[in-house]
Structure formats: structure tokens, C-alpha cells
Amino acid sequence: MALLDIYTSLSSFLSSANTLWLAVALTVIGSYLLYQWLLPKPLPGIPFNTEATKSLFGDAPAMSREISVTGEFSMWLAHQVEKMGEPICQVFIRPFSKPWILVGDFHEAQDILMRRTEFEKPQFLIDGLIALGDFNARLKTNDPRFRARRHLKQDLMAPNFLNNYMGPFIHTEGLKLVKLLEAKMKLSDGRPFSALADYYHAALDTMIYYAFGGNFPDSALDPQLQAISNLEPSQISPGGKDEPVVFPDAPTSPFLTAVHHAPDVLEKTTIAWSPKLAYWWMSQQAWYKKIFSQKKQVVQKQLEAAIHNFKAGEVKTAMEHLVMREKVAAEKQGREPQLNSQLMLDEIFADMISGHHTTGGSMGWVTKYLTGFPEAQTKLRKALYSALPSAAAEQRPPTFDELRHAKIPYLEAVIEETLRLTPFSMTRETAQDTEILGYKIPKGCQVMMVNAGPGYLSPSLPVNENARSPTSKAAKRRPNWDETKDLKLFDPERWLVTKEDGSVEFDSAAGPQLGFGMGLRQCWGRKLAQLEIRTIMALVVWNFELLGIPEGLGGYAGYDGVSRQPQKVYVRLRKMNSW
Numbered sequence: 001m002a003l004l005d006i007y008t009s010l011s012s013f014l015s016s017a018n019t020l021w022l023a024v025a026l027t028v029i030g031s032y033l034l035y036q037w038l039l040p041k042p043l044p045g046i047p048f049n050t051e052a053t054k055s056l057f058g059d060a061p062a063m064s065r066e067i068s069v070t071g072e073f074s075m076w077l078a079h080q081v082e083k084m085g086e087p088i089c090q091v092f093i094r095p096f097s098k099p100w101i102l103v104g105d106f107h108e109a110q111d112i113l114m115r116r117t118e119f120e121k122p123q124f125l126i127d128g129l130i131a132l133g134d135f136n137a138r139l140k141t142n143d144p145r146f147r148a149r150r151h152l153k154q155d156l157m158a159p160n161f162l163n164n165y166m167g168p169f170i171h172t173e174g175l176k177l178v179k180l181l182e183a184k185m186k187l188s189d190g191r192p193f194s195a196l197a198d199y200y201h202a203a204l205d206t207m208i209y210y211a212f213g214g215n216f217p218d219s220a221l222d223p224q225l226q227a228i229s230n231l232e233p234s235q236i237s238p239g240g241k242d243e244p245v246v247f248p249d250a251p252t253s254p255f256l257t258a259v260h261h262a263p264d265v266l267e268k269t270t271i272a273w274s275p276k277l278a279y280w281w282m283s284q285q286a287w288y289k290k291i292f293s294q295k296k297q298v299v300q301k302q303l304e305a306a307i308h309n310f311k312a313g314e315v316k317t318a319m320e321h322l323v324m325r326e327k328v329a330a331e332k333q334g335r336e337p338q339l340n341s342q343l344m345l346d347e348i349f350a351d352m353i354s355g356h357h358t359t360g361g362s363m364g365w366v367t368k369y370l371t372g373f374p375e376a377q378t379k380l381r382k383a384l385y386s387a388l389p390s391a392a393a394e395q396r397p398p399t400f401d402e403l404r405h406a407k408i409p410y411l412e413a414v415i416e417e418t419l420r421l422t423p424f425s426m427t428r429e430t431a432q433d434t435e436i437l438g439y440k441i442p443k444g445c446q447v448m449m450v451n452a453g454p455g456y457l458s459p460s461l462p463v464n465e466n467a468r469s470p471t472s473k474a475a476k477r478r479p480n481w482d483e484t485k486d487l488k489l490f491d492p493e494r495w496l497v498t499k500e501d502g503s504v505e506f507d508s509a510a511g512p513q514l515g516f517g518m519g520l521r522q523c524w525g526r527k528l529a530q531l532e533i534r535t536i537m538a539l540v541v542w543n544f545e546l547l548g549i550p551e552g553l554g555g556y557a558g559y560d561g562v563s564r565q566p567q568k569v570y571v572r573l574r575k576m577n578s579w
């Protein structure tokens, strides 16, 4: 080969090698810059876990590890606030997105939820609830449709609907639950058994009655009663006195089963990285189709029945009230009413989903705390007997009207204290650039009110008072809340105040509480939930002593699903009297 040829091939080799090296170098530099760009970016000044900023996935792997064991997202959040020891900090739980801001101070959380217009319903929740269709809680507060939708439902948390329509049903359902528990108590012969499904069944029946009333005949509790009353003591599996009896769970009708399982979809979509994609994937699955075809068939039929009843002059159920309100709104606005519409189906189905596990779980929690704190249980029973003397003297359960009119501060305090101890964190999204406790927070950040740690279940962290927002500075404080008492203990007395005349009253504003959220987007069904828990738990405590259970069946572990639900609710019962 001529020298020139050798030179030419060498230089072309070198130049292609250079190009290759250049390409490799550029790829490496590019990948490095991309990696750096994708790493979590903390907001200036706000404490964070530095290790999390070295990984593309931020805090997510550590969070998943803890939650896969405990099931408790609220507790993980509280641990982050505790670790950083500041009333505001940031975590990186969604890769490639802005940090999530954790607010671990009650007064600032209250300010954000109640007074600050720059915070909105979060988009990730709106997307996460996509399976429930077009209902009011998926609308932003500043969307004019939100108020119009709330208007449609305006009668349903009013005293007339609650006390005259829902109350008597809830009372009857409570008595049915007592009957079921009594049958189980007899069969279990002093052994413990789980009551969690029974509370869920009672709560499910309540939501079905709320929506459709007597137009829909299926019940979740009736088949259980029937199944248990057909059981012979010889059919109970033998076991020691601390070994729980497992009772059969009688199947419910397809629609009730669908309502029971629909929250599974929401739990998956709200935590998905892309809720819309997760929703699409799930909507292809047979189990999903089964749930939502039930919704389509049954709720549509019920809507037609409600329209028919309304036209015949009957307005009792939630569905009938919606139809009536839509007619009134349409007349006012000079448009055709949309009575038979998807919107009506979605609003009513979403309420059933919102009110079932939440309330059933809360009744389970009350049962657990009263079991674990027998002194409080005895106090509550005494308070019930002395507030309802005729029923006590006549050895019968109180009627709904007696219960409704009785003033029983200790009962309200027990419910309030249970909600305080079983927190579910809530989120808002910044709709514009703003500040929290003096730190700049850009538009589009998720802000979580962490109510399972400092300021709620442990003493408040110090706050620079000057850094609070003007509305927070101006707000009234709760002077008598005693943070030196163990805040993790169940102590209903915290919510009672003694007046100058010696009378004792319940004060719902005595301490930090976000059990139902706060402000315009607080729990819409709060009054119904409170009525239900109050009525049913009064009947349970009136009728039974909740005896101690083995340690392995107790504990206060929860599960953060659509609300904070107890993992187990075991009871060992003794009937109080012969009524």
C-alpha cells in the first residue's frame, strides 16, 4: 500500500473515531445533564431529606417500603415532619414533578383550608376520582359549575332530610346491627369475633337508603342476620377462649357488592403516577366492567323511578331531591331540565361511595377505642343512661327521637376524640404563586396538611409567628388545649368544657381537628356521618359491654384508603341487660 493510502485511511479512521468519541462524550454529558435536570429540585429554604435529592425517585422508594408494611400514608407523612423537626418541609414522592409541601402546624393548615383563596382542589385528586364520572367533588372551587352542583344537593344535609328521613332509618339499622351482634355474641360463647364487616354493611345500607329509599329492596345487613340465625352452635369451629370465631360473610346482591368494591378503583387511580392511564388500563378489566355495569343498570333504573315519583308529587330520597332541584334550577334559568342525565347518576353514585367505607370505618374505630379504654366506655354508658332516663328505667333501647333530643356531651366527645386519633391527611394545590410560613411556594405545588404528627398527636413544633400569613395572625387561638397531656392517648375529656354554672358542654373547637377537613371543600357528608355514628354507637354501647380482647387482635393499625380505616375490629361482647 502506498504511503499516501495508509495516511488517508488512518486519518479517515481517526476522524471517524473522533466522531464516535465525540458522540459518546456528548451522549455521556447529555445523559448526565438530563439526569441532573430530572433529579428532585427542592424549593429554597424549606427543609428536605438530602438523600432523596440524589435519586430520580426522591422519597418514593423509602415511602413505598414503609407503606407496604404499615399501609399508613398519613403516618409516613407525620414521620417526615417529625424527622425534619420543622412545621413546614418538602418531600419528593412523584418522580419528575414539583416537591410536595408538608404543613405540620394546625393553625397554618386551618388558615390554608378556610381562608386562603390561592389554594384549590388538587388536580391529581380530580384525575384520581375519574372513575366516578362527573360529580361535584371533581370540580375546582372556582369553577361556576361547582356551586350549581352543590345547589342541586342543598336539601340533603339539612335538618329536615337528616332528622325526619335518614334518622329513623339509621336507628332501625342500628337495632338490626345490635340484633346481629347479639346473635354472634351468643354463638361465640365468650370468644372474640370481628365486627368490621358488620359496620360496613350497616353503613352501606344507610347510603342505599339515602340514595333510593324504599325504591330499592336489597340490604347488606339482612342476609348476614339470616345467615347467622340459621347457624347452630355446633357449626362454630372449636377454639380456645381467646381464639376468634370466624363467622361466614353472606353474599350481598351484585349492586351492593359493586358499591363495596368501587373504592378499590379510586385507591389505585389516586396513587398512580398517571391516574388517567391507570384508569384506562383498569377500565379494560373484567372486574372493573362488572362494578360499573352495575352502576349503569341499577342507578339508571332508580333515577327513572325517582323521576316518576317526583312527577307523582313524592320527594323523599336523595335521588328524588336531586330531580326536584334540577327542575327548579331549570325553571329559574329558563332551560329544559336535564332530569334523566349522566350527571344525576354520577352525583348519587359518588355519594354512596363517599359515605360507606368512611362511616363504617369510623364506627369501627370508636368500637376499638372504647374497647381499649374501658373507663371511657363506662363513662359513656353512664352518660347515655342518665341522659335517657325513661329508656333506662323501662329497660329498652332509646328511640330515635329520644336520642336525637338528648344532650350527651360525652358521646360527642368520644366521636371527636376518635376522629382526632385516626387522621387522614388532606391536600390542596397552589392555584398561584404564594407563601406559607414565609417560604415562597410556586403555582402547581401540592400542599399536604399533615395531621398525624406534631400539633395533633404530639406537641406543636415552634413556629416563627411573624412568618404566619396575615389571616393566620388575625385568627383566634384555642387557649385551653393542653399539649402537656399525652396527645396519643384516647381522652374524650379534652373536648369538654365546664361552664361557670358547673354544667359540662362539648366544644368541637377545643383543639386541633381535621377529621372532616375544613373550609368550602370540607367533607360534604359530615352531618350525615355524625348522625349515623352517634345513633348507631349509642345503641351499641347501650346494649353491650365491649370486653377486653387479646393483644394480638387489638392495636390501632390503620389503612389509608378512601379514608383512614381500621385494619381489625375485634369485639368480645356481654349483653348489658335483658332489653
Ligand code: HEM
Binding pocket: 113, 121, 136, 137, 138, 351, 352, 354, 355, 356, 358, 359, 362, 424, 426, 427, 514, 515, 516, 517, 518, 519, 520, 521, 522, 523, 524, 525, 526, 528, 529, 563
Ligand atoms: C366518618 C365519615 C367520614 C369521614 C371521616 C369523611 C372525611 C372526609 C374528608 C377528610 C374529606 C376531605 C376534606 C378536605 O379535603 O378538606 C371528605 C370529603 C368529602 N366527603 Fe366525606 N367523610 C365521611 C363521610 C362522608 C359521607 C357520609 C359523605 C356523603 C354523604 C361524604 C362525602 C364527601 C364528599 C362529597 C367530599 C368531597 C368534598 C369536596 O371536594 O367538595 N363523606 N370527607
